[in-house]
Amino acid sequence: MGDRYLVLAGGLCGAAGVALSAAAAHRGGGNLATAASFLLVHAPAFLALAQLEAGRLVRIGAFALLIGLVLFAGDLLFREFLGTRLFPMAAPSGGTLMIVGWLIVAASAFRRR
Template identity: 65%
Template sequence: MALARLLTVAGGSSGAAGVALSAAAAHAGGSNTATAASFLLMHAGAFLAVGLMRSRQPLRIAATVVVVGLALFCGDLLMRDFAGIRLFPMAAPLGGSLMILGWLAVAVAGAVSASQSRDG
């Protein structure tokens, strides 16, 4: 249940942060801020959906990997725009790689779940 709560909080927080950062990018500029806002907004609904659905632990673990990747990726972009420094070396590529791996794990979890329900 803790992952469900984490993902629901991540969905709401991502949505709110995405809207706020979209406004910041529109008024203060910053292409990295606009990119981070887009990524946050595009993932918010997915986190909410996975967090609110009935227990699917592999799916929740996969989505949590996406959350961690998103935090690293967006955190690095925002640090560049607002502080002029990187979060840490290779933070954005690591975050992007985690997002890709997490989404692939979501796909595998969905495929396994679908085949189990067909076979069961």
């Protein structure tokens, strides 16, 4: 995943997080607030990862984070707005993938350049 895509992901996550925070404040709903929180926390992370002169391992970790975030937040939003799940176990799978992504990013610190 290129640096531009990480910046794009950070910007979109930030915008979505702010919009969902506003929706949660006006409409209520724990799923909205949780999705917004996760989006807002990961937005600057994607921007920071884009600034690293990092190798393939960081890019793999960032990609895992992004897919996990889409699954997790997407499932919460499906539940909130459509009353159904994205697919069975989408949120737990997304959460697990985010954990794995962060561990891959952490492991990249020990990789030789």
